[in-house]
Amino acid sequence: MSIEKLVEVETFVGQVVGFRALFGYNRIAFVSQPNLSCTALTASLDASFISATGGESRIFFLDEELSVVERLKDYSPNLVVLSVGCLDEKLESILTSLFYKLMEQEVDSDFLFSLHSPTLVAIEALRRNRTIRNYLADKRVMAFALDSENGLIEIKDVYLLEDELYSEVVEQYPISLKLALIFSNVYKRESHPRR
Numbered sequence: 001m002s003i004e005k006l007v008e009v010e011t012f013v014g015q016v017v018g019f020r021a022l023f024g025y026n027r028i029a030f031v032s033q034p035n036l037s038c039t040a041l042t043a044s045l046d047a048s049f050i051s052a053t054g055g056e057s058r059i060f061f062l063d064e065e066l067s068v069v070e071r072l073k074d075y076s077p078n079l080v081v082l083s084v085g086c087l088d089e090k091l092e093s094i095l096t097s098l099f100y101k102l103m104e105q106e107v108d109s110d111f112l113f114s115l116h117s118p119t120l121v122a123i124e125a126l127r128r129n130r131t132i133r134n135y136l137a138d139k140r141v142m143a144f145a146l147d148s149e150n151g152l153i154e155i156k157d158v159y160l161l162e163d164e165l166y167s168e169v170v171e172q173y174p175i176s177l178k179l180a181l182i183f184s185n186v187y188k189r190e191s192h193p194r195r
Contacts, residue, residue, distance in 0.1 A: 003036065006036075006037055007036060007037070007040045009146070010037050010038075010040040010041040010044065011040055011041070011043075011044045012044075012175065012176055012178065013041060013044070013114075013144075013146050013153060014040070014041045014042070014043070014044025014045040014047075014048060015044050015048045016048075016153050016173050016175070016176075017045060017048070017114075017144050017153060017155070017173075018044060018045040018046065018047065018048025018049040018051075018052065019048040019049070019051065019052045020052070020171075020173055021144065021155050021171060021173070022045075022049045022052070022053065022055075022079070022081075022112075023052070023053060025053075025055065025078050025079040025110075026053065026055040026056060026078065027055065027056050027057070027075075027076070027077045027078050027079070028046075028049060028055060028056070028057040028058075028077055028078070028079045028080075028081060029057070029058055029060060029072055029075055029077035029079070029080045029081070029109070030042045030045055030046050030057060030058070030059045030060065030081045030083065031060045031061075031062055031068060031072070031080055031081065031082050031083070032059065032060070032061055032062065032082075032083040033061070033062050033083065033084050033085055033091070034061045034062070034063070035085060037085055038083040038084065038085055038114075039083075041083050041114055042059055042081075042083045043059070045081060045083070045114075046059055058075055058077075060072065062082075062084070062094065062098070064094060066094070066097055066098055066101050068098075069098065069101040069102055069105055069107070070105065072102070072105075072107055072109075073105040073106075073107050076107075077109050078109055078110065079109060079110045079111070079112060080102075080107075080109045080110070080111050080112070081111075081112045081113075081114065082095075082111065082112070082113050082114065082122075083114045084113065084114070084122050091122075092125045095122065095125060095126060096125065096126065096129060096132065099126055099129075099132045099135065099136075100131070100132065102135070103131070103132070103135040108139075109139065110139050110140040110141070110142070111136070111139060111140070111141050111142070112142045112143065112144065113141075113142070113143040113144075113158075114143075114144055114145075115143050115144070115145040122143075123141065123143060123158055123160065123165060124165050126160065127160040127161070127164075127165045130162075132160075133160045133162070136160055137160075140157070141157070141158045141159070141160065142155060142156060142157055142158060142170075143155075143156045143158050143167065144156070146175070148175075151174055151175050151180055152172045152173065152174060152175065153172070153173045153174075153175060154169050154171070154172050155169070155170055155171035155172070155173075156168060156169050156170065157170050
């Protein structure tokens, strides 16, 4: 998929989730990796949330120093939306450190992860850590992902159990026709490559 199409997809997903799935929250912190895909998603989530609810929000970027944690504590959101891309070793370490610092600063918030596939890889890294698992035990942890095969955006409640990560779909939203056409064209090219 071209970078233009990827940004378009992230923007559409952000519009749907920001407009339809963030009701009930009035003070949101969007925490994003500083890359094009995550930034496009975050900006779209933020704009759609404000448009739909009139709520308050701020965007923060995730860095290796985790300077975002103190600013999050001062801002005191009731939801932190984490936009993270593919989980590599470095990102797993950053997320683990981030949640340790959130715990130390006693940031009391629900958490919503954006996942770039239906799997819950990013949250699994946190589940394995008992201290973080305990910190998240009294918070609502959610994830949203695009299920392009079924044409849906799914919102899941996620439970970090000692032996497993359990999730259940609590909301589903159909993707737009334009987004469906993007995936239709991508799948056509993948299944019938040019010779």
